Structures are given as structure tokens and as C-alpha cells.
Amino acid sequence: MSDIVLKTENLTKHYxxxxxxxxxxxxxxxxxxxxxxxxNGAGKSTFVRQITGVEQRTxxxxxxxxxxxxxxxxxxxxxxxxxxxxxxxxxxDDLDVPSNLFLGREKVxxxxxxxxILDRKAMRKATEAALIRTAVKIxxxxxxxxxxxxxxxxxxxxxxxxxxxxxxxxxxxxxxxLGVQETAQVENIIRTxxxxxxxxxxxxxxxxxxxxxxxxxxVFRRGKIVANLRKQDTDGNDIVAYITGAKTGQAELQAA
Amino acid sequence: MSQSSHGxxxxxxxxxxxxxxxxxxxxLALVILVAAFExxxxxxxxxxxxxxxxxxxxxxxxxxxLQIIILQVSIVGIIAIxxxxxxxxxxxxxxxxxxxxxxAMIAMSFAQVATVNGNPNPKAMFIDYGLTDLxxxxxxxxxxxxxxxxxxxxxxxxAYTRIPPFIAxxxxxxxxxxxxxxxxxxxxxxxxxxxxxxxxxxxxxxxxFISLAILFQLILTYTKYGKHCYAIGSNExxxxxxxxxxxNHKVLVYAIAGILAALAAVVLSSKNxxxxxxxxxxxxxxxxxxxxxxxxxxxxxxxxxxxxxxxSLIFGVIISGFTFLxxxxxxxxxxxxxxxxxxxxxxxWRQRRRAIGA
Numbered sequence: 282m283s284d285i286v287l288k289t290e291n292l293t294k295h296y297x298x299x300x301x302x303x304x305x306x307x308x309x310x311x312x313x314x315x316x317x318x319x320x321n322g323a324g325k326s327t328f329v330r331q332i333t334g335v336e337q338r339t340x341x342x343x344x345x346x347x348x349x350x351x352x353x354x355x356x357x358x359x360x361x362x363x364x365x366x367x368x369x370x371x372x373x374d375d376l377d378v379p380s381n382l383f384l385g386r387e388k389v390x391x392x393x394x395x396x397x398i399l400d401r402k403a404m405r406k407a408t409e410a411a412l413i414r415t416a417v418k419i420x421x422x423x424x425x426x427x428x429x430x431x432x433x434x435x436x437x438x439x440x441x442x443x444x445x446x447x448x449x450x451x452x453x454x455x456x457x458x459l460g461v462q463e464t465a466q467v468e469n470i471i472r473t474x475x476x477x478x479x480x481x482x483x484x485x486x487x488x489x490x491x492x493x494x495x496x497x498x499x500v501f502r503r504g505k506i507v508a509n510l511r512k513q514d515t516d517g518n519d520i521v522a523y524i525t526g527a528k529t530g531q532a533e534l535q536a537a
Numbered sequence: 538m539s540q541s542s543h544g545x546x547x548x549x550x551x552x553x554x555x556x557x558x559x560x561x562x563x564x565l566a567l568v569i570l571v572a573a574f575e576x577x578x579x580x581x582x583x584x585x586x587x588x589x590x591x592x593x594x595x596x597x598x599x600x601x602x603l604q605i606i607i608l609q610v611s612i613v614g615i616i617a618i619x620x621x622x623x624x625x626x627x628x629x630x631x632x633x634x635x636x637x638x639x640x641a642m643i644a645m646s647f648a649q650v651a652t653v654n655g656n657p658n659p660k661a662m663f664i665d666y667g668l669t670d671l672x673x674x675x676x677x678x679x680x681x682x683x684x685x686x687x688x689x690x691x692x693x694x695x696a697y698t699r700i701p702p703f704i705a706x707x708x709x710x711x712x713x714x715x716x717x718x719x720x721x722x723x724x725x726x727x728x729x730x731x732x733x734x735x736x737x738x739x740x741x742x743x744x745x746f747i748s749l750a751i752l753f754q755l756i757l758t759y760t761k762y763g764k765h766c767y768a769i770g771s772n773e774x775x776x777x778x779x780x781x782x783x784x785n786h787k788v789l790v791y792a793i794a795g796i797l798a799a800l801a802a803v804v805l806s807s808k809n810x811x812x813x814x815x816x817x818x819x820x821x822x823x824x825x826x827x828x829x830x831x832x833x834x835x836x837x838x839x840x841x842x843x844x845x846x847x848x849s850l851i852f853g854v855i856i857s858g859f860t861f862l863x864x865x866x867x868x869x870x871x872x873x874x875x876x877x878x879x880x881x882x883x884x885x886w887r888q889r890r891r892a893i894g895a
Binding site: 355356359360367371372373374375376380384385386387389393395396397398399401 | 767770
């Protein structure tokens with residue numbers, strides 16, 4: 282099964298006595314966009330944190346890109362090809378767009394260790410190309426993040442992930458704090474990523490957004506995956522039933 | 538209108554519309570300040586602050602005053618360069634004045650002559666070991682070593698024990714001052730070699746200050762090191778998530794600040810031809826003031842060496858202006874305090890306004 286990008290088996294996380302995540306079995310194929318839904322505290326973010334190495338899992342196995350992996354931190358996961366847009370954005374407010382895009386992986390003209398001379402032109406060019414590729418709209422490349430709206434900031438963060446993510450992008454509620462227009466802009470970027478065949482995991486509360494954007498929906502409830510449904514096989518009411526626990530989903534999971 | 542219009546991903550913007558550089562405001566403040574002193578001088582003293590009014594001296598400007606202004610800020614200015622990069626990186630360095638004191642004492646004791654007017658140098662510390670009349674490179678390397686060690690300790694404390702920079706460098710401030718007093722049991726160290734004395738002669742301090750300022754302006758703008766300083770000061774978590782080695786970077790930042798304080802010590806002791814344990818007292822606050830006046834934000838992430846240089850000139854103009862107006866030296870210190878606090882208040886206000894605007 283070479284087209285599986287990410288696979289987890291019995292992924293489990295306990296915080297002391299709290300079973301935040303129990304035996305999660307998850308698969309993501311090449312080019313596939315999957316949404317993770319669930320109520321607050323259902324285990325969505327916990328799941329993401331185990332995959333991206335932010336936290337260490339209690340039990341279970343993770344395969345990424347054909348190999349079993351055990352990331353010790355988010356940087357290691359990033360180096361392996363998993364890029365994450367975190368809820369807190371992780372941008373440096375006082376730097377401009379190219380500097381943020383290339384933060385920690387700057388292009389250099391001369392390598393002088395820490396005093397390496399930056400190749401500002403190349404970074405600027407690459408930034409323009411990346412923004413065009415992801416259809417991100419930024420009024421001015423040289424203005425700092427501080428001077429941008431929430432939507433523009435989110436776009437920069439997403440453009441950054443999209444520029445470097447070779448294999449997988451994870452977005453944790455990318456539009457939670459955005460207005461209508463800004464949300465639309467972010468959704469357009471996600472569509473562009475889909476067209477480019479980049480696999481994506483989208484954590485979202487927004488039902489309309491999920492049905493608009495993804496191929497498959499995975500529902501978490503009380504630390505367990507209770508549903509794993511292709512978009513065309515379900516609808517909003519069905520998903521809500523799983524989220525609230527009106528439907529338990531054990532039978533359906535067996536079938537799927 | 539033939540404005541060039543560019544767009545990224547469809548949205549257009551005016552390429553000519555650049556953000557107003559913060560240094561411009563600082564420069565404007567400098568001009569206004571000079572004009573104010575000029576005006577007050579003309580009205581109340583019948584004398585000019587900036588221009589030459591004496592018959593027997595040629596030239597348009599009062600060159601003597603201008604030289605004094607830049608000379609008296611250049612030594613603290615060297616420290617301010619190091620302090621600027623520390624503050625941009627989100628830290629603070631209170632130890633630089635004491636590092637100046639300790640380094641001046643130690644370096645000077647390796648720069649002494651063997652004989653003064655035919656007699657053995659009474660103040661030479663290492664004359665019994667034959668460590669006199671050493672080439673100038675020796676005291677220079679000793680000084681850099683002292684600054685480096687102090688800076689490395691500062692940086693390591695901050696990076697690895699995670700104590701606030703304020704506390705770590707406060708400890709170094711007290712300790713380094715103790716070293717300065719202990720080194721010669723409080724005795725001044727004098728009679729340097731000619732080559733050592735040449736370092737701080739005439740306008741050399743200004744030349745050294747400006748050269749270092751240009752070097753560090755370039756480093757902060759065009760190197761990875763500079764970019765990471767701004768990134769860490771701006772959002773340390775983001776910098777960490779981006780894979781920047783925060784601890785290593787901080788150690789380097791404080792080490793460089795220590796070396797710059799040591800260089801200031803060399804220039805100062807060379808200029809004065811003596812080193813004393815009390816040298817550099819309060820220099821750290823003057824250096825921080827120069828940076829803050831120059832637009833360096835105490836919350837990190839913003840500022841530049843150019844700003845600090847202009848800030849140091851503002852500092853010099855104020856001190857020189859007070860002397861020009863024949864005001865008591867006590868007023869200078871009082872006003873200095875007001876200016877430091879005022880600059881920080883201004884910075885806070887600017888940030889709030891930006892936050893609302895965004």
C-alpha cells in the first residue's frame with residue numbers, strides 16, 4: 282500500500298488518568314483531504330499533537346511516508362515533511378513575509394556559520410512564487426506581519442506550510458478567528474492545495490467548510506474515532522449525530 | 538500617474554508606498570532638539586549652539602562643540618551597539634558598565650611600560666614577571682577574552698537556567714564590579730605603552746564607534762544572525778518552532794555584547810591613560826537609554842543600530858546643550874532619567890496605537 286501517506290495504529294495518549302486518545306486507527310492516502318471533527322475535548326488536537334511530535338504518545342504506532350516514525354519534537358516532524366499550521370500561528374510579528382516564510386531555513390549567499398549572508402533576492406522571488414502557487418493574496422511583501430489582518434496572517438502561515446510541505450499539511454482550525462471574506466480566502470488556498478495534490482488534515486468545527494473542502498470526515502468522540510465516512514456517504518445531520526453521541530458508529534466502522 | 542503597481546496573487550499594491558522608517562522620526566527628534574537649543578541660546582544667551590560665532594576661528598559650525606558631542610558618546614555608543622542587539626533579541630544587559638570596569642583594569646595591567654622617566658614604573662602590576670612593554674595585541678586579546686567570558690556566563694545563565702536576563706546580568710554587574718576592585722586592590726593602573734595609548738587618541742574613539750556601528754548594522758540586516766535576533770525578540774515560540782537554536786543564539790548575543798563592552802573599556806582606558814575600578818559606572822543605563830531613545834523596543838523585535846547611533850547623538854546633544862545653557866550638572870541627570878522613561882512610554886504608546894490600527 283504505497284499510496285498511504287500517514288497511518289496510525291492503536292494511537293493512545295493518557296494524561297495521567299485522563300484517556301485523551303484511545304486506540305485511534307487512521308489512514309491518509311496521497312492527495313487526500315481529510316477533516317477531523319468532534320466536540321471540544323474529543324481528542325482532535327491531542328491526535329494532531331501525537332502525529333506532529335509536540336507530545337509523545339503513550340501507546341501505538343505511526344507510519345509516515347512508508348516508514349515507522351517516532352518524532353521527538355515538531356522540528357523533527359517538519360524535517361520529515363509534515364508541516365503544521367498551529368492555532369497560535371507561529372509567525373514573528375516584526376519580520377516581513379519572506380523572512381517569516383524562510384524563518385529557520387534561510388537561503389544564504391555565503392556560508393559563514395551564524396553570520397551567513399542572506400540571499401534576500403532569492404527568498405523574495407521564492408516567496409512570490411509560493412504565494413502565486415497557493416493563490417495567497419498579500420498586499421505588500423515587505424510589510425511586517427504586525428501590519429496585517431488576521432486573515433492575511435493566516436494566509437502567510439499557510440503559504441509557509443505549503444511552500445515547504447513536501448508530504449503532508451495539517452491545519453488546526455485555520456479559520457476559527459477569521460471573518461467571512463478571510464475565511465473564503467483561506468478556503469481557496471486549501472482548494473488550490475487539493476488541485477496540486479497535496480494531502481491535508483483539516484481540524485475544523487465548521488460543517489459547511491468541511492463538506493465544501495474535504496474527501497473524508499473522521500469524527501472523534503471522547504478520545505475515540507467513532508466515524509470514518511466518505512463525504513458522499515454522509516450529511517451534516519449524520520455527522521452531528523456522531524459528534525453528539527446520538528450515533529455510536531461501531532457498526533459503521535466495522536463495515537467501512 | 539505612472540506608479541508601478543505590483544500584485545502578489547492578484548491583489549495590487551503601490552510599490553513606492555513604503556512604511557515610514559522609524560529611524561526617520563528619531564532623526565527628526567534630533568533636528569528639533571538641536572533647533573531648540575539653538576533658539577534658546579540665541580534668545581537668552583545671544584550665542585549659537587550649532588554655528589561658529591567666534592571671529593578668530595574659521596568654519597561655519599562650532600566644530601569644537603560638535604567634536605565634544607560625538608566624542609563623549611562614542612565610548613558608551615560602542616556599548617550601546619551590543620546592548621541594541623541584546624534588546625532586539627528580547628533581552629537586557631545591565632552588566633556592560635561593570636564589564637567595562639573589570640576589563641579596563643585587567644587589560645591595562647598587560648599594557649604598562651617598564652620605566653617612567655628613567656625609573657621603574659611604580660604602578661606596573663606584572664613588572665616582577667617581566668610582563669611590561671608587551672605588544673598592543675596582548676592587552677587587546679586579554680580585553681576581548683574578559684568580555685567574552687563575562688558575556689558567555691551571562692548568555693549561558695539566561696539560555697540554560699532560564700532565569701530572566703534582568704537578574705542574570707544584574708548578578709554579573711555586581712560580580713564584575715567586584716573583580717574590577719579586587720584586581721589591584723582598588724589601586725588605579727596607569728602608564729600604558731604608546732601603542733595602547735594610540736587606540737583612544739584624538740578622534741579614534743569616534744572612528745572605532747562608527748566602524749563598529751556600520752559593521753553591526755550590516756550584520757543585523759544581512760545575516761542569519763541578525764534575522765534570528767529579530768525573530769526571537771519578536772516571537773520566541775515561533776522562532777523555536779521554526780527550528781532556530783534559541784539557546785545557542787542567546788549565548789552568542791550576550792557574548793558579542795560582552796566583547797563590545799570590553800572594546801569600549803580598551804578605548805576608554807586608552808583615552809584616559811589609566812584604568813580605575815570605578816570606570817563605566819552607570820554606562821549600562823546610558824547605553825540602554827541611547828538604544829531606547831533610538832527607537833529600539835524594550836519588548837524586543839524592533840530597532841536598528843542606525844537608530845541607536847542617532848539616539849546616542851540625541852543623548853550627546855542633550856548633555857552638551859545643558860552645558861551650553863550653563864545649567865547645573867545635577868539637572869542633566871534628572872533630565873536623563875525623564876528622557877529614558879519618556880522614550881519607553883512613547884514606545885508603549887506606539888505599540889498600543891499599532892495594535893488598535895491592525
